[in-house]
Amino acid sequence: MGEPYRMETQNLSVYYGRTPGVRGVSLPIHDRRVTALIGPSGCGKTTFLRSLNRMHDLTPGVRVEGRVLLDGEDVYAPGVDPVVVRRRVGMVFQRPTPFPTMSIFENVVAGLRLVGVRDRHRLAEAAERALRMAALWDEVKDRLHAPAVGLSGGQQQRLSIARALAVEPEVLLMDEPTSALDPISTQAIEDLLEDLKKTVTIVIVTHNMQQAARVSDYTAFFLNGEMVEFGPTERLFTNPEDPRTEAYITGRFG
Amino acid sequence: MNANLRRRYLRDWLMQGLVFLGTAVVLVPLLFILYYVLVQGIGALSPAFFTRPPAPPGEGGGGMLPAIVGSLVVDSLALVLAAVFGIAAGVLLAEYPDHPLNPLLRLVVDVMAGLPAILMGLVAFVVVVKPLGHFSGLSGAVALALLMIPIVTRATEGVLKLIPWELTEAGLALGLPRWRVILSLVLPAARGGILTGLMLALARGAGEAAPLLFTAFGNPYLTFNPLEPMDTLPLKLYVYAISPYEDWHRQAWGAALLLAAAIMAASFLARRTLRR
Numbered sequence: 001m002g003e004p005y006r007m008e009t010q011n012l013s014v015y016y017g018r019t020p021g022v023r024g025v026s027l028p029i030h031d032r033r034v035t036a037l038i039g040p041s042g043c044g045k046t047t048f049l050r051s052l053n054r055m056h057d058l059t060p061g062v063r064v065e066g067r068v069l070l071d072g073e074d075v076y077a078p079g080v081d082p083v084v085v086r087r088r089v090g091m092v093f094q095r096p097t098p099f100p101t102m103s104i105f106e107n108v109v110a111g112l113r114l115v116g117v118r119d120r121h122r123l124a125e126a127a128e129r130a131l132r133m134a135a136l137w138d139e140v141k142d143r144l145h146a147p148a149v150g151l152s153g154g155q156q157q158r159l160s161i162a163r164a165l166a167v168e169p170e171v172l173l174m175d176e177p178t179s180a181l182d183p184i185s186t187q188a189i190e191d192l193l194e195d196l197k198k199t200v201t202i203v204i205v206t207h208n209m210q211q212a213a214r215v216s217d218y219t220a221f222f223l224n225g226e227m228v229e230f231g232p233t234e235r236l237f238t239n240p241e242d243p244r245t246e247a248y249i250t251g252r253f254g
Numbered sequence: 255m256n257a258n259l260r261r262r263y264l265r266d267w268l269m270q271g272l273v274f275l276g277t278a279v280v281l282v283p284l285l286f287i288l289y290y291v292l293v294q295g296i297g298a299l300s301p302a303f304f305t306r307p308p309a310p311p312g313e314g315g316g317g318m319l320p321a322i323v324g325s326l327v328v329d330s331l332a333l334v335l336a337a338v339f340g341i342a343a344g345v346l347l348a349e350y351p352d353h354p355l356n357p358l359l360r361l362v363v364d365v366m367a368g369l370p371a372i373l374m375g376l377v378a379f380v381v382v383v384k385p386l387g388h389f390s391g392l393s394g395a396v397a398l399a400l401l402m403i404p405i406v407t408r409a410t411e412g413v414l415k416l417i418p419w420e421l422t423e424a425g426l427a428l429g430l431p432r433w434r435v436i437l438s439l440v441l442p443a444a445r446g447g448i449l450t451g452l453m454l455a456l457a458r459g460a461g462e463a464a465p466l467l468f469t470a471f472g473n474p475y476l477t478f479n480p481l482e483p484m485d486t487l488p489l490k491l492y493v494y495a496i497s498p499y500e501d502w503h504r505q506a507w508g509a510a511l512l513l514a515a516a517i518m519a520a521s522f523l524a525r526r527t528l529r530r
Contacts (some may be wrong), residue, residue: 053421058432060352087429097424101442114438160424167428192301 006031006171006201007052012066013048016058021047025227027220034193034202036212036233039222043206047223049173052203054082090169094176096156098148105144107159111167126166134162135192144233154185161192174204178211190215209249213237221245283286291510298508308474311499318509320476324391324484328470329460331395331480336402336455342404342411343449349436367404374400378469383469392482394470398462402455408452413444453521460517463488487513
């Protein structure tokens with residue numbers, strides 16, 4: 001492959017109490033590529049994704065073992081501030097999460113304003129840039145100061161993406177970002193990924209195999225908390241090495 | 255219609271009747287109180303009632319100005335104190351459920367909520383009046399705040415627990431520190447419920463006379479200084495109501511009406527401001 005890794009997990013396990021949700025996963029995440037995580041419900045792909053930017057930290061009873069490297073440095077090493085990790089590794093959730101008390105504009109720049117950026121010119125620029133990247137600018141440019149909760153579901157999700165992009169993360173984690181959306185909004189977000197990966201490394205969890213095939217460069221197949229197979233998307237879908245991968249992608253289970 | 259269905263309709267009708275009856279049993283005394291206070295008190299509300307200091311019994315005239323000002327000052331101070339400490343305690347209980355201080359804090363809040371109001375006056379007497387050496391509006395505010403804090407804390411904790419965890423996660427995922435997420439995202443989302451709690455606490459505190467007997471103490475002269483003894487409407491109401499004088503009784507009804515109206519107005523205004 002010869003491409004640089006942006007992130008990499010080494011023998012990563014995540015435990016809920018005593019039960020392992022993810023077992024011994026070693027996965028490379030290539031710089032400025034889209035990596036898709038697929039697998040049936042409950043296979044640990046979301047649990048795995050959330051361990052990449054330390055979102056498990058505040059959930060009692062969850063324990064992470066192994067290493068998660070970001071540019072070669074372990075994000076779980078002692079002395080690493082999870083807040084700093086999350087600024088570099090952003091996240092978009094399954095359901096849109098507009099901040100209910102804020103306008104569209106305030107939502108987009110929340111990550112900047114709430115850490116002390118006051119320069120209005122800079123905020124306005126950042127908002128326009130992020131909204132354009134999220135393909136939402138044309139729809140909201142005339143009502144930036146309207147409440148964000150007035151947007152449609154698809155628009156709210158693109159707003160969540162814009163908000164995550166406004167802080168200029170190096171890596172963007174997406175947890176089934178289109179599962180609650182209609183086909184047109186899904187299309188808009190898939191088109192967006194193609195543009196985004198010029199600047200941002202993307203990891204996307206999806207239930208939808210067609211989506212993984214359409215948008216990703218690499219795919220990892222998860223089953224029962226383990227990573228069964230990883231490879232370039234085209235190869236994994238046309239010529240899977242593991243019989244379980246083949247069974248899943250041909251629709252024989254899951 | 256078969257017999258079974260008819261029986262179910264009958265039972266439905268009966269239960270609905272009981273629900274309406276229960277509602278009426280609760281509402282009728284409330285409406286009766288408001289009506290009676292209105293009828294008895296409206297006659298006392300003259301311009302002098304709002305602008306004059308009290309007059310000696312039998313002289314007629316005179317007003318509630320020192321008590322109105324005193325109530326505004328003492329209740330505002332108490333509300334600020336209760337908001338600061340009550341909301342802080344509610345945040346700790348709801349947002350940091352594993353904090354080592356929480357079992358103790360919960361115990362203290364529960365005990366405080368169950369203490370008779372007059373004991374709060376005693377506490378304020380010991381911690382404020384004794385060190386200062388004299389009665390004061392401030393000590394009254396402390397006594398009322400002690401009474402109000404558990405109400406604010408419970409309301410804050412309750413409403414914060416209703417805010418979806420996803421909101422906190424969305425904030426954290428932006429690289430915001432936890433305190434910033436609570437302050438700028440979670441608390442604003444919960445402001446309606448917190449405000450309701452503050453209004454409930456204010457209504458509770460503003461109507462109390464007992465904790466003020468040996469703290470704010472009462473004062474027939476107008477003062478804006480919370481370090482001096484102050485009169486409040488409930489104190490005046492209490493003193494006038496147990497007096498043998500007819501005109502003082504009338505004034506006491508006026509004070510009761512003003513108190514009820516002011517608390518309802520404050521609650522109404524707070525809700526309306528929030529809806530904007």
